[in-house]
Amino acid sequence: MDYFSFLMTMKKFTLPDLILNTNVGESASSQIYSFLRERIIDNTAFPGTQLSENELAAHFHVSRQPVREALTRLRQDGLIEIIPQKGSFVKKISVPNLIGVCFVRSAIECNALYESLRLEDASFKEIVFKLAENLNQQKALGEHSTSLEFLHLDDEFHRLICSFSGSNLAWEMLQGVKANMDRIRFFTLENVSKPAHLIQGHEKIYESVASRDYFMACGLLRSHLYEITHTYKQVMEENKEWFL
């Protein structure tokens, strides 16, 4: 049993003492925010976990103030819930929210594909080339990759699709609502939707895009994005208390 698995068996979310990087231009609260956000998305801090300001402050060797700011930002992200005089808790995964995110993602990514039709040829080919590159990296990783490594490549693939819209803005906006979905993907990757399967999906999408078959690409992309609305059920079976 590795360290993170061990943590997940504990009732309270505990951390090793962590020394924040004081030399870098990043503030303490910002570093704490990034750290906690990652721990929530990779489910080290699983749904329902209590995040105590005092405890976190002690672990990071800072006062409560920077921790409070980090928690405020996490609440804004919809990842935690702060109840006055009770505590701060990692939110449970909301299935309606998951479906909503799928809808928003497929709406935006498919429309980005549609915009690609208006793109000038050079720009179009540039993105297609980057997609091919990314796909090769996915294959190179193969089954030997960790979930986190593959997730980054998967994100990059979909970011490139969004860039067909002419800018990176659409993808950036998706980040704000994507966190809840990523928490589930972290699990399905190891159980149901393994990398090999996702790579197949990406490959089909890529081929349709490259051959400028918009309708096919759009349909495949939509199915690909909505896959999680089926696969989450298996994760839910094993961890019912994590879902809302």
Added chain:
Amino acid sequence: MDYFSFLMTMKKFTLPDLILNTNVGESASSQIYSFLRERIIDNTAFPGTQLSENELAAHFHVSRQPVREALTRLRQDGLIEIIPQKGSFVKKISVPNLIGVCFVRSAIECNALYESLRLEDASFKEIVFKLAENLNQQKALGEHSTSLEFLHLDDEFHRLICSFSGSNLAWEMLQGVKANMDRIRFFTLENVSKPAHLIQGHEKIYESVASRDYFMACGLLRSHLYEITHTYKQVMEENKEWFL
């Protein structure tokens, strides 16, 4: 010259002393956040305005902490920029961001229209009925309304369109990215895109939706949403220093 206009002529953003509601369950920081967010969207706190933590704390008769939390949330919304040891400033309006928001909105709202085709008849008719009701309210307000009143009805119209997707989630997600767009709409409403014109647009969209002409409705909605990418230019001419 009314009070708000007066404020807008000043270099620093100043406020009258405001007493926060202590009896209500809402925290001080939350009240300050809501207040400042509205002032930024209605351009009382115009782009470039400095928001001093000390000054705000004095005006609200609280310490810096709740003000800091409010500012942190505003930064997360992309409405202000906090520069350490320099100050917090209302962000300028970004034209690329505006175009990005238009893209995201039209992608989501048009896809919601598409989902309406799968909706069962009763649900469909219920939303159409609400749209008609809303449209009547818009007409009732007429030209005698304030920008803010009309904006609320306009928002409700588009929220109803999003509800064709089966839930309110898509609209809620749009709120996070819509703020920058609303700042411009507040001006164009009084200069270029007057309510009467927008009501005409809404009416045409409504008719297409009601007669289940998906392609027409989608096209009209898209044009309607992208209108601001042309009308903003007039506002920009008069206030170049507010734009990025």
Added chain:
DNA sequence: AATGTAGATCTTGTAAGCAAGTTCGCAATT
């Protein structure tokens, strides 16, 4: 007159402590 430097005065970041509400356990009482 132009320039450079020191200091006062801004700014946000962080620390430490108090206030008020919730929860949980232990002890006294019935």
Added chain:
DNA sequence: AATTGCGAACTTGCTTACAAGATCTACATT
């Protein structure tokens, strides 16, 4: 044994105070 009540130990919200960097002004120097 069951229940009730009090208190200790938590929680977050807010206040106050200090730290450190940025900026502007006034004065001295060239």
